[in-house]
Amino acid sequence: MATYNEKEYYPGRSKQVLIVDDKCEVREILNVVLTMYGYSCLEASNGNEAEVMYTSNHIDLVITDIYMPEKDGLSLIEELKVLDPDAKIIAMSGGDKFHNPACLDWAKALGAANTFVKPFNHVNFMNIVDSVINPKDQHQHVMPTRQESFALAY
Helix, strand or coil: CCCCCCCCCCCCCCCEEEEECCCHHHHHHHHHHHHHCCCEEEEECCHHHHHHHHHHCCCCEEEEECCCCCCCHHHHHHHHHHHCCCCCEEEEEECCCCCCCHHHHHHHHHCCCEEEEECEEHHHHHHHHHHHHCCCCCCCCCCCCCCCCCEECC
């Protein structure tokens, strides 16, 4: 795992991300990757938990799965945008047989700034995160923490 180096570019310094997914493994993987790049993370297992956490913490970015029990990601996106029209949200969905590609389009229509399909490559994922958190810093690109890039499975 990468170590924190003050002289390297870490877009996440002092930024808090709320990770919302019903699968603990996915939350853990995202937390590890985001932490490697300097982000601090909170986790929620469904949209209801996420909404409570969003209203009681300063959250710079929400990364939410679409299909979850109790409250799905589309409902969460819609409600967060009502609470905070400036909320920065990234939606994700699994590439399995239950994945409906249109759900990510719906997420964007509801206000998600970007989307991705799981499993994912950590460098591409971090570039998506960085572009949403720091839209004016498009010249900065997250570099791999190792020589090789790897795909993260859920």
